[in-house]
Amino acid sequence: MTPYFIAEIGSNHNGDLKRAMALVEAASDCSFWGVKFQLFRVKTLFAPQALKKHSELLERRRYEAPPSWLPILTKQAHTLGMKFGVTPCSLRAVSIAKPHVDFFKIGSYEAEWRQLVRACEKTGKKLFMSLGLCDNDVYKLDHWIPTSPDLTLMHCASFYPATPAYCNLGNIQKLRSLGHPVGWSDHTCNSEVVKRAVLHWGAEVVEMHLDLVDCEGSETTHSWLPGAAKSVIEICSMDYGDHINRKEMRWRRDPSDGLRPLKRYR
Numbered sequence: 001m002t003p004y005f006i007a008e009i010g011s012n013h014n015g016d017l018k019r020a021m022a023l024v025e026a027a028s029d030c031s032f033w034g035v036k037f038q039l040f041r042v043k044t045l046f047a048p049q050a051l052k053k054h055s056e057l058l059e060r061r062r063y064e065a066p067p068s069w070l071p072i073l074t075k076q077a078h079t080l081g082m083k084f085g086v087t088p089c090s091l092r093a094v095s096i097a098k099p100h101v102d103f104f105k106i107g108s109y110e111a112e113w114r115q116l117v118r119a120c121e122k123t124g125k126k127l128f129m130s131l132g133l134c135d136n137d138v139y140k141l142d143h144w145i146p147t148s149p150d151l152t153l154m155h156c157a158s159f160y161p162a163t164p165a166y167c168n169l170g171n172i173q174k175l176r177s178l179g180h181p182v183g184w185s186d187h188t189c190n191s192e193v194v195k196r197a198v199l200h201w202g203a204e205v206v207e208m209h210l211d212l213v214d215c216e217g218s219e220t221t222h223s224w225l226p227g228a229a230k231s232v233i234e235i236c237s238m239d240y241g242d243h244i245n246r247k248e249m250r251w252r253r254d255p256s257d258g259l260r261p262l263k264r265y266r
Contacts, residue, residue, distance in 0.1 A: 002237045003183070003198050004033040006085070006105075006128070007210040011038070011063035012223060019212070020069060024076050027210055030230040031237070034083035036105055036207070037065050037073065039093040070100040085128075094119045101125060105207070108132040108158050108185075125150075128205065130185050131175065132156035152205050153178060156185035161222040164193050172201040181205065187222040191232045198236040206236070 007027035013020035020037070027035045042061045043051070051057055070086075077084040085103035088094045089110065097104070103126035110116050111131055120127055131153060153175045157167045167188065175182045183205030184197035197203040211223035224232075250265040257263075 003203060004205045005031070005233050005236075006205065006207045007032040007035045007229075008105075008185075008207050009035065009037050010209050010223070011060075012209070012211045013037070013063075013065060015062045015064070017069055017072070020065070020073060021076055022212060023210060024073060024080065024082075026212060026226045028077075028080035028082055030210070030226050031233050032082060032210075032229075034085055034103065035073075035077050035210075036085045036087060036103075037069075038063075038089065039065060039067070039070075039086045039097055040089035044092075045089050067096045070097060074100045083126075085126075088116070088120065091116060091119050094123065098123050098125070103128060105154075106130065108156060121151075126152075128152045128154055128183065128207070130154040130156045130158075132158040132185070152181040152183050154183045154185045154205065154207065156207075157187060160187050161189060162187040164188055164190050167193055169193070169197050169201050172197060172203055176202075183207065186224075189222060189224055189228070191228065191235075194232050195236060 007023070007030070009020065009023050009027075012023060024035050041064060042058060046054075046057055074084045083102040085101045085105055086093070086097045087105045087107050087110075088097055089107075094104070094116070104120040104123065106117055106120060106127070106129040108130040111129060117129070127150060129151065132155060155169070155171045155175055156162075159166075169184070172182050172184060181204045182202070184194070184201075184203040185207040186194055186197075187209070188194075189209075194206055194208070198206060208229055209223040210229060211225060213225060251261045253260050254263045
């Protein structure tokens with residue numbers, strides 16, 4: 001099965017619509033299945049006490065994607081043959097995004113905010129959900145996981161950048177036990193990690209932060225540049241299974257004379 005690859009733009013648009021559109025274009029060139037933005041407002045994302053104590057958080061306002069971008073970016077993504085989605089960081093963001101998106105992604109920071117999860121589920125849109133910051137008991141106590149049949153659970157290592165040694169890719173298999181498709185949200189920018197998540201652990205979806213070459217001021221430590229992203233997508237999308245087996249099967253010994261290959265291929 002070819003996995004879905006989602007380009008997470010994150011804050012890499014730098015508050016510039018032209019840059020945002022260039023990133024959507026780059027995602028298409030890399031053969032991503034979908035592209036995703038974050039929809040948040042700093043003043044409703046953090047508690048007033050946190051903003052008062054950590055004034056530097058207010059600097060993140062320059063990375064807010066205005067709702068007015070949504071119809072523009074959605075149209076562009078669809079024209080390029082990709083799905084469009086957002087990570088909503090408020091209940092209002094769910095309502096704003098619903099008419100424009102093909103899917104929602106719940107980040108692991110919001111995964112235990114059940115009201116937000118339910119709001120996304122009620123839209124009927126395809127839903128991806130990261131559980132990297134959830135307590136380990138989530139793998140045993142699944143009563144609050146959405147029941148939507150169109151849900152994919154994502155494992156991630158929620159630090160930036162994540163080092164391969166702490167990715168714990170085996171958790172992909174643990175998530176599979178909850179009865180939903182599973183995936184890997186990458187913060188490593190390491191092709192070997194992504195290939196192992198897909199080819200060994202069977203991740204059906206991979207999310208990768210994407211940036212452009214002129215990446216000054218962006219999330220460069222955990223973002224893929226287009227060339228590297230395209231390469232790993234091509235590798236993970238190759239048919240390593242039945243096609244190769246079918247090709248080699250002709251070289252079996254023929255039962256009639258014990259010689260290779262089978263007579264019908266000689």
